[in-house]
Every structure is written in structure tokens, then in C-alpha cells.
Amino acid sequence: MPKYSLLFRKKDCMGCHACEVACKQEHSLPVGPRLVRVLEKAPDFIPIYCHHCAKAPCIEACPEKAISKNEMGVVLITKELCIGCMACVDACPFGAMQFFEEEGTAVKCDLCIDRISMGRAPACACVCPTGCIVYGQTKAILDAMVDG
């Protein structure tokens, strides 16, 4: 099965934060965990998000094997197995892994798995006004990046 990826083209991110709110809504998240987040270092904007790494440090760091990768390449947490030790939060090189205080577990981008399994793009990519959030088959995205 082909692998899928999400990629933010930083140069076209204008810091509108629509992706953040779309993500909160899609995952019914309160204030606290931010599965995607745009840092502002005016005039630059730096999107922080899960890269669903090929060799994911969060998976390796988890002592409970609560994090795994599915056949589409999506790195997922099995919430029931998470003990809230935050080893994955420390391990993530992108700062994308979040801790959900209310639930006492880690929480992360699931690439909007309910949407993508119906053939729809993730919520963040759908609302982005500059189209800087690209979703698709990993190979196609990487090829497109090479082409600019």
C-alpha cells in the first residue's frame, strides 16, 4: 500500500493559524494540546507538525509499544496503552508530540485518519488559504518538492 504524507511548505506559510483551529475542531481538542502549531518569528512563520517519520523516534522511545505505524505510513498512538510517561514528547525532534493534561496521555497528529480513509485530505490542508499544506502519496509529494 502506498504511504501518505503531510508537508508544510514553510515559504508559503503566512501565519494565519487556520490549520490550528481546523485541527482542534476535527479532533475536538480543548486549549492545551496543539497537534499543529505555527510559531511566529516575525516576519517568518514556522509550522510545527508531525512528519510521520520513516524511522520514528517516538515509536522507539515508547516503553509500552503504544505508538505504531499503520500500512499508510501514519504514526498512531493506541491511547489505551499510553501511560503518560512523556518519553515520546521528549523524543520527538520536531516538538510535534503533545501531552493532553486532561486525559493524562500523549496525543499526536493522526493525519486525520478518518478523513483520509474516506479519500479526503486532512482538515488542516483543506482550509489553508495559500495551499502551503500539501497532502498526498509520499512519493508524489517528494517529487513535487524537488520540482519546486
Next chain:
Amino acid sequence: MEDIKKIKTVCRSCHGGCGVIVHVKDGKAIKLEGDPDSPISRGSLCSKGLAIIQLAYHPDRVIYPMQKVNGTWKRISWDEALDIVANKFKEVINQYGPESIVIGQGTGRDYESHLYRFANLLGTPNVLTAGHMCYVSRVGATLITCGNLPVADYRGGPKCIVMWACNPQWTNPDEYKGIDFWDAYKKGAKLIVIDPRRGFLAKKADLWLQLRPGTDGALAIGFLKVIIEEGLYDREFVEQFVHGWEPFKERILSHSLDWVADTTWVSKEEIIKAAKIYATTKPACIHWGVPTEQTINCTDCTRLLSALMAITGNLDAPGGNVFYVPPPVRKVSDFACHKELSPEQAKKRLGGEQYKLASRVALITPKVAWEAILTGKPYPLKAGLLCGTNPVITRANAREAYEALSKLEFLAVVDFFLTPTAELADIFLPAGTWLEQNHVADNWKRHGFVLARQKAVEIGECWQDHKIFMELGKRMGQKWWDTVEEALDYILEPAGLTWEEFKKKGYLQGQMEYYKYKEKGFSTPTKKVELYSTILEKWGRDPLPKYTEPPESPISRPDLLERYPYILNAGLRTPTFFHSANRQIPWLREIRPDPIVEIHPDTAKKEGIKEGMWVWVESPRGKVRLKARLNDGIHPQVVVAEHGWWYPEIKDPGHGWDISNINILTDNSHQSMDPVMGATNLRVLLCNISLCTEEV
């Protein structure tokens, strides 16, 4: 999933326009998605629109009418509330005349048709809006110059875009959102950005001109001078369609480029380069924003920019600045019954003799309202109805606004929350959000569309604003319709549609025609583009546009520089908020928890300020505190503050209105305002900054 209804509608979390699909379950909105079929937004949405559900179901939202009794808010019925307002208005009309009632709104929220209809049929000429310094001032200045507002025609394929003091992807989406701009830019249009801040677009630009705040008019004079001297203007257009070319040319050429460069801080080389790119790349459009209006140069600056469009042949040309053709529906101005306001009543418009352009577009500058309340001159204002506006936060000289509204004998407000302004009222009328209304939306905009905003849910006892004006109007004996939808049928009648039919279509677009002036001329007294304004001349004003140095700048007030060494731009907009709205929305406040003031790193170092520290910002009129954010994309002498801040989480009735409210610092004296429009100066004043060591 069958129990989820999906309703197509149109957002209004800012001025509105983006297409939305609302998911409704058991009568409750549970989720929003962008509508990919929307001609305005094509599926994209912003943070404000996406957070509407948190606003609509917010625990602080007031969802039934209330009356303040002995300082405490008490729930009452709609009948009681409307009777109280109507009886008070009748009493004022009998004793003082309808002009002693002020009707007001804030930013454009798509109910001006109904608000103005109510005011005009009431007989009061005193309508208070944001229009003196935002958008309507642009409309007014272009009306007298070229007959209509020329809008950047991104769909017509501009090859050059001048983004002048504007960031349509973040804010200020008057005619349309940033989507069309972005498409045109991505297709390879050259981009010239004029902005004191190096923002996202400045980084993208072929040329970025970092001007001194408030000097846009002087820069436009520089552009015009280069274009005239180099002979880069459209001679045929100028000969046939410009009124007053010779005196205009003479006025422009009387300035030296050295003066322009010294005044604007933009080098001569950059001015020449930018002017040449604009004049020689066809077609080219200018998209300009409120910072050019929120100064003493409001009207003149818009007239100078219109002159640029005209003499380069870009007016009403595809890809230039055009007059979009609206769809065949009843205009806002017709619905609003402006003609029903008698000349005698119109004559009584506060400040009407002085601010003739404001009067021409049927509004008053807030200053004259505050004066009438506080001094009783030229006659007293006794009662008011304010809808969707928070002037104690958003208007210049906030302390005066607060004092005046506190003193007003009777005030009713229409809003979602008890804002600092609403807390000063006697009656609170709960408005429906855009999820709770039926309307032919965007009819006021000049982008050639009307859109179907249709009701997705009902919440509490909230009524859409339109219904409030309608029911109150009927109580005042005015002619209205039985239902909101019947009024929409009336608006749609010329298109041969009913509201029910229009809802299914989703939108209507006017049939665009370019170069309409070739047959009809321009809608001005001379039928030409009046670079020499016969109207301003008739009003005894300078008929030619000019640049006036802002009254509180390093040049006009060098005496203040020792105490107030920095230039304050007091109007930074940020994407999560819309003016004073949204500070209580959890998802949005998480993104922007604090009011920010941008300071250049060198300046911060000099003042002992570090990123994230609280800072006092002080002008000759007061001081407020904001959080420092360092930005090396602004001039070291310039400080940029966010506007619109209050603290809904502070529960006393002031809600922290004067803690971080940048309009505590701004000025609204008559001499600081645009002489014909009454535009307040929100963009250029002098300030000092210092570390705030008090516990916050």
C-alpha cells in the same frame, strides 16, 4: 451519520463572504467545513470562522434580552425590551426630535441596509459607524473622484500588483478574501509591497518600500511625479477623461523627489523603480488598505491613488482597478431609504457642515457624537442604539468615548457578549451569529456577488440583527415586512428570485463589463475623473489632493521627541481577532494570549526590553501595557501595537477596557482628523516605551 444535516452558508466572522458547510446534529452546530464551491473562498477558511461554534455556544454569551436594573442585569422578554426602547425613543423624539437619537454600528457586518433603513425612517441623520476611517471613507473619496470604488481586479489577470498598506490574506477582506490575490501572484504578477513592516508579503515582493508610517500620500505624489515626468501616463485617457489635468500636474510637479524621499524615508531610486514598474507593466492594480485612511490624509491619499490608476489607463481595465457590476438585486442604498430622510433632518447631521464628505456618505465621525453628549452642543444626544460595536475599545480617544457613553441618558446595545461598551447600556438585545440568520449577504461589497447566508441553527432567544431593526422599526410605526425572509424577497425581486429559490442557487454574480466609462463617462459632475474636484471646490476645500504632515510626528512635533521618541502605529491587525472581537474564544486566545507591541531588537536593547516582557507604551494622552515582541522588520524608530484589546476574563463591568487598549493613546481632536471625512488618526502618533515592572 444520517442524522447530521449539512447546510451551505456564508461566514461573517469578519466582514464575511467565505463559503461554509455547517454540520448540524439535533439542532446544534457541531462542525464547520469550507465550501469548495464558494466563488469567494473556494474551500479555505480562517481561524475566526472556524471558531464560530465556540463563540455561538460560549458560556458568557447572552442569549436573551436583558435590562439593567439598579446596576444589575435582569432577564426580560423581547416584547418588554423592544417596548422599553421604542417608548424611550418616542419620548426623545417628542421632546428633542429624532436627531437626538444616535444609531450606530461598528465594522461592516452586513446589516447596514436594515440599520440605515431604521435610522432614516426614524428621521435621525446621526448614524455612527466605523466608516469615517475605514472603507466608507475610501468609497466617499472615490465617489467624488471617479464615481465609484475601483477594486483590484485579480480575476482579470493583473501583471503587476501594488499591495499598498494592506494584507488581505491576514485581514481587511473588504471586497474578497486573499484567495484571488494569491492566485494572481502565483500566476507570476509582479508584486510591489508598501508597508512599514516586513510581513509575509514584503518577503514575497519584487520590491518592498518601507515607508514612514502615515506618509502614503507623499509616496503617491512621488509615484505620480515620476510617471508624469517620464511621460509614462496614458495621454489619450488623460485628454479625454481627466478633469483638471493641468492644475493637477502642476501641483504634483511642485514637489521634488528629494522632498518625497525625505518625507517617506523611501529612497529616490526605489520610488523611481516602483513607479516605473507600476506604470509600464500592464495591466496593473493597486489594492490599498485602512492605514492610508486612518490619518489626516485619508481623502487626499485615496484621491492620489485613484489618480495613479486613472492616468496609467488602469481604471476599469481588465486586471486593473475596476468597477464590478453588481448582480441585479436591490441595492443596499435603496433598501436603506436614504431618500426618506428629509433635507431638513439631513441638515441637522452632527458635524455635517464641517465634515461634508462624511455627510455625503450619511455618517458622522464619533467625535461629534461624543461632543453632543458631553456638551449638549449643537444639540444634545439623548438616546442611542449601538449594534455590533465596541467604541470604547475601537475608537480614537477611548476615554472620551467611555465618558460620553456613560453619560448618555439611554443606551440599547445589540451584541453577543457583555462587552465594555455593552456594560454601559440600559438594554441588551441578543444578536444571532451568522449561524443563526438568513440574509442576501455581501450586497454592500463592490465585488459583483451576492451570497446566500442561511440559517443553520437557532440559539436561545437570539434574533438576527435584521429582525431586531425590523421589529423595533414596526414599533416606531415604520414600514417593514412581516418576516425577515419577505424583506429578502424584496431585495431579490429584480433578479426574479425569491429567497427560497436564491438559497438553492447559493450566489449570484453580476455580468462584468469593462471600460464602461467609454460610453457612459464617470459618475462625477463632469463625467470625468476629477483629479481637480469640482465637489471639493464647491465645498470651499482644496480641489487638488495634497500631503499633510500628520499632526503628531517627528517632523510636526520635534518638541515632543525628547519625551516621546518613537512613532507609534496603533493599528496592528492579527488574523485570529477581528477588531475587539474574539478575545474570549478559547482556541483563538490560545494562539494569541496577550496584546503585543512590536519593537525593533536594537530599540528593545536600548530600552532594556526583552521578548515577552510587559511594556508600557505611553503617548501624551495616556499609557497602556502590552507584551513585547521583537521584530527586525520594522524601523528602529517605529513601534507597532495591536489594537482592539480588552479582557473578557476580568469580570467587573469594565472588563479591563483601559489596560491594554491602544486607543487610550490615540487622539480625536478636530485638528488631527481628515478635514472633510473626519477620519481619526489611528496610525501615527508619538510614544515612549518602557519596561513594565508592575505585577500583571
